[in-house]
Amino acid sequence: MRIFRNSTAEYLLLISTAYGQLPYHALTFLSLPYENVKDAFQKLCRAGYLETVKAPGHKSFFITDAGYAAYYEAMRKSTRPQYWDEIPDRPEFTRNIQKAVRLSRINEAQMFFFFLGLAPYRTSLEVKREMEQKAARSSDNLKYSRFAGVTWRGQQASLVYHFGNGNQRLNTNGERNAAALFSDYRHPCGKFILTETEKGLADILEYSLWVLNKSSRELRHMQLNYHITYEDNAILLPLTRDAGDFIRAFRHPHWPQTIQRLAEDARPNEGIFLSMLDGTWMDVLVYLSEAHMTDMPVTFAVWDIQLPILRELTRRGLLPDGWQAVSYQAGDFCRGIPPF
Structure with missing residues (x-):
């Protein structure tokens, strides 16, 4: 198969080389017609340049030796010799299903933040390798953590988690140690929880509401999936192109003042008012836990990407x-248009 310059096929090989093994879902990040992407992807697979790993609920792909050779040759033809050393090596991959799920989610989270959000980012694999080089046992605290990577806004670090299509169970001690590790030399450490769809975020919110309505005595001996708490009021985001606009806005130095002003502009004269413009949902969970006690009208201040989550919560009753x-x-904010 011939790889033409500036073709969709060349772009897919570039993405596969730059970010490594990726879930098929990551193709939705590309600003190209999906039919063209799907057609080029299938041709690359038939040519043996890309290979897929499939299991129930999972499909990922990686670049093969033949695909990397074709990509390398295409880059050599399109760039000057002094840039040939900058062509990245072939990334790691795995055919093992459990490892493929983990690796592809780590790489998709990096692609989301770095490619769509234009945010500084380090994968959990890079963090662990760096710690292992500094001291033999320095990565023990991260051994049981399931975070996918770390991003920064100024001096504040945020751990990033990728839950795929729904919720998952985390090792409490491992996650606490991971957060403590970064808060030791940064400002308070926050969290981003990513899922492929808004339905996955609704699953987390529904489960968190169930936990919130239970007493500590009832939960004492239970193994719990991830749930939002007052202490850990994580930012929830779907993995979409529009959510990338949220990340770019989040990194803006005037972000705190802007969302506060937007919330005040949206506040009604009467009734209950809740803002999720900062990406967190704990206030909404508290409202839902007490909704049966009031008939007062409620108004939300949200980004467009959060509306489907509210609709899904309504559909579930x-x-x-x-x-x-x-x-x-959020895209208007990112493009420098005076906010609303």
Whole structure:
């Protein structure tokens, strides 16, 4: 198969080399017609340049030796000799299903933050390798952590988790140690929870609401999936191109002041008002846990990417009908348009 310059096939080989093994879902990040991407992907697979790993609920792909050779040759033809040394090596891959799920999610989270969000990012694999080089046992605290990587806004570090299509169980001590590790030399450490769809985020919120309504005595001997708490009020995001706009806005130096002003502009004269513009949902969970006690109208201040989550919560009967929402587009903020 011939790889033409600036073709969709060349672009797919470039992405596969730059980010390594990826879930098929990551193809939705590309600003290309999906039919063209799908057609080029299938041709590369038939040519043996890309290979897929499939299992129930999982499909990932990686570049093969033949694909990397074709990519390398295409780069040599399109760049000057002094840049040939900058062509990245072939990335690691695995056919093992459990490892493929983990590796592909780590790489997709990096692609989401670095490619879509234009944010500084280090994968958990890079962090662990760096720690192992500094001291023989320095990575023990991260051994049981399932975080996918780390991003920064100024001096504040945020651990990033990729849950795929739904919720998952985390090792409490491992995650606590991972957060403590970064908070030791940064400002307070936050969290991003990513899922492929808004439905996955609704699953987390529904489970968190169930936990919130239980007493500590009832939960004492239970092994729990991830749930939002007052202490760990993580930012929830779907893995979409529009959510990349949220990351770019989040990194803006005037982010805190801007979301506060937008929330005030959206606040109604009466009724209950809740803002999720900072990406967190704990206030909404508290409202849902007490919704049966009040008939007051409720208004949400949200980004467009959060509206499907509210609709899904309503469909499940967790959120009463009749709510109102003032929605904003993070993309307008990113493009420097005066916010609303």
